[in-house]
Amino acid sequence: MNSPTTRATEGRGADRQQLNSGVTAVRQEYRFDSERLANWLHSAVPSIGGPLEVAQFRGGQSNPTYRLHTPSGDFVLRRKPPGELVPGAHAVDREARVMSALHAVGIPVPRVLAQSEDPAIIGTPFYVMELVEGRIFWDSSLPGVAPDERAVMFDDMNQVVAALHAVSPDAVGLSDFGRPGGYVRRQLERWSRQYEAVPGDRDADIDWLQAWLRERVPAEESVSIAHGDLKCDNLIFHPTEPRVVAILDWELATLGDPLADFAYNVLMFHLPNAIAGGLGALGEAQLRDRGIPSEPEYVARYCERTGRAQIADLDFYLAFNAFRLYAIMHGIRARIELGTAASAHARETISAMDQLAKIGRRLAERARD
Numbered sequence: 001m002n003s004p005t006t007r008a009t010e011g012r013g014a015d016r017q018q019l020n021s022g023v024t025a026v027r028q029e030y031r032f033d034s035e036r037l038a039n040w041l042h043s044a045v046p047s048i049g050g051p052l053e054v055a056q057f058r059g060g061q062s063n064p065t066y067r068l069h070t071p072s073g074d075f076v077l078r079r080k081p082p083g084e085l086v087p088g089a090h091a092v093d094r095e096a097r098v099m100s101a102l103h104a105v106g107i108p109v110p111r112v113l114a115q116s117e118d119p120a121i122i123g124t125p126f127y128v129m130e131l132v133e134g135r136i137f138w139d140s141s142l143p144g145v146a147p148d149e150r151a152v153m154f155d156d157m158n159q160v161v162a163a164l165h166a167v168s169p170d171a172v173g174l175s176d177f178g179r180p181g182g183y184v185r186r187q188l189e190r191w192s193r194q195y196e197a198v199p200g201d202r203d204a205d206i207d208w209l210q211a212w213l214r215e216r217v218p219a220e221e222s223v224s225i226a227h228g229d230l231k232c233d234n235l236i237f238h239p240t241e242p243r244v245v246a247i248l249d250w251e252l253a254t255l256g257d258p259l260a261d262f263a264y265n266v267l268m269f270h271l272p273n274a275i276a277g278g279l280g281a282l283g284e285a286q287l288r289d290r291g292i293p294s295e296p297e298y299v300a301r302y303c304e305r306t307g308r309a310q311i312a313d314l315d316f317y318l319a320f321n322a323f324r325l326y327a328i329m330h331g332i333r334a335r336i337e338l339g340t341a342a343s344a345h346a347r348e349t350i351s352a353m354d355q356l357a358k359i360g361r362r363l364a365e366r367a368r369d
Contacts, residue, residue, distance in 0.1 A: 021136065023055035023067050029082065030056060030064045032122035037077075040121050041068075041128065044114040048072045062251055063090055067131065076110065079126035093117065094177075095250040096127040098225065101172040107164055108246050132246040134236035139277035140268045142232070145242075147291030152242035154293055155301065157235060160244045161265055162305035165224040165258035174225060178255030183226065184320060185217050187260070191327035198334040205357040209323050212364050218313040226261040228252025231268060231276045262302055263317030267325070269295040270318065270359050274352035275325075280359070315367030322360030329353055 038052040050071035057065045057076075068075040080090040092115070099109045115127035137143070142150050169175050179186065192210055195202075227234075229252050236246040271278025279287065284294050293301070303310060311317070333350045 021058065021138070023057050026054055026056045026066065036120075037068075037122055040116065041114070044116070045128065048075065048113075062249075063092060063095075068128070074131045075113065075128055076131050077126055077128050079122060080124040082123055090251065092125050092127055092251075094253065096129075098174065098177065098250050098253045099129070101174050102164070102167065102225070105167060105172055107167060108160060108244055109250075110246050110248070132236050134239050134245050136233055136236055137277070138233045139273065140232040140279050141273075141277070141282065141290060141292065147289065149242045149291070151291035151293070153237060153244075154291075154298065156243045157232070157265075158298060158301050159305060160235075160247065161230055161262055162302055164227065164247070165261065165306060167225055169223070169225055169255055172225075174255070177225070177253075180223050180255060181220055183220065183223070183254070183256035184260050184317075187256070187324060188213055188217065188320065191324045195327040195330050198331055203326070203354070203357045205361040206323065206326055209319060209357070209360045209364055213316070213320055213323060216316055216367075218316060220257050222258060223255050224258040224261070226254055226256030226258065228254065228256070228261065228264070230261060230265040233277065258306070259311055259313070260317050260320060263311075263314060264321040264324075266295060266299060266314070267318055267321050269298070270322075270363065272352055272355050272359075275356055313367075315363050319360050319363040319367060322356060322363060326353060326356050326360065329356070 034052050034054045037054075041048050041052065048070050053069040054077075055067045055069070057067060062081070063078050064081055066077045066079075068077055078092055078095065080092050096112045096115045100112045102109050103111050110129040110132050112127055112129045115125075117125045119125070142153060145153065169177060188210075195206065195210070227247065227250065229249055230247075234247060234249045235244050236248065237243065238245050268276065268278050270280045272280050279292065282290075282292070287294055299311060299314065302308075329350050330353075333353075336350070
């Protein structure tokens with residue numbers, strides 16, 4: 001999670017970095033009995049002993065995440081939030097399972113140390129993992145990094161995504177981690193239900209996009225482990241080296257279409273900076289000056305690594321992910337009203353929803369050209 005070595009940023013991403021980096025006192029609605037947790041922890045992980053200090057990470061919108069400071073070192077606890085929740089959401093047990101499986105085969109994820117479903121300990125299910133030191137960037141342009149280093153970091157991000165999609169679910173004991181096919185159609189229906197069921201204003205562009213997507217779901221080429229939220233701020237880069245040392249936030253992980261999963265990562269080239277620190281405001285020359293590949297270059301590198309000539313339906317997958325992201329933000333907006341949004345700065349993430357709706361429609365219209 002966010003570590004003490006997260007690099008300071010400059011320019012357009014500085015405010016978001018400051019709002020989301022580091023820890024703060026645990027928010028009132030997310031407090032629990034730390035002594036009870038300490039007693040459980042000393043039993044579940046005998047190497048962890050001594051007094052326990054708990055702080056809450058500022059970043060994140062969904063599952064509350066805490067830093068546990070002990071004489072044995074610092075660790076991370078991630079829990080299901082309290083309160084009324086969408087059925088099936090916030091499945092921290094699934095997060096722990098997929099990370100444990102991937103850690104065993106060398107995919108960069110934190111090592112899970114212990115987990116519990118017992119609500120008597122802190123009120124909701126949770127797991128504890130190692131804290132990975134490094135840099136988290138809430139701006140995809142990786143501010144504060146030299147262009148040569150930035151180019152290597154983008155290439156390593158691309159390589160890590162390709163490596164994840166190369167893992168056989170059967171080989172790591174995850175053959176039952178999700179249905180084997182029909183990922184995009186299921187996801188489309190899942191997020192359509194959330195968009196339609198959650199209170200809040202409807203958007204005409206999203207209504208149009210939802211209907212357009214339902215009519216054009218492409219045939220699925222393959223099935224892989226899909227992270228579901230592959231954006232820059234869910235990666236930890238090494239404190240000083242230009243490489244990814246951990247992928248975070250596996251809440252949406254399942255078996256799915258790797259092209260849809262990769263397209264969510266590519267969506268950063270279209271998003272405004274207000275949404276996930278997107279690169280959409282930067283032209284090709286600006287990207288090149290910063291050492292960032294263009295969208296076609298980034299896609300071509302993934303295709304080389306995964307043995308594909310191209311991704312024929314990339315614009316569909318991009319538009320699908322824009323719709324999916326809008327539905328997720330729609331849910332965040334509802335959680336703000338309920339008082340269960342995990343981040344104190346959750347309102348920032350929904351400030352550009354109208355822009356996102358227009359981006360999704362534009363991508364769909366680009367696919368028709």
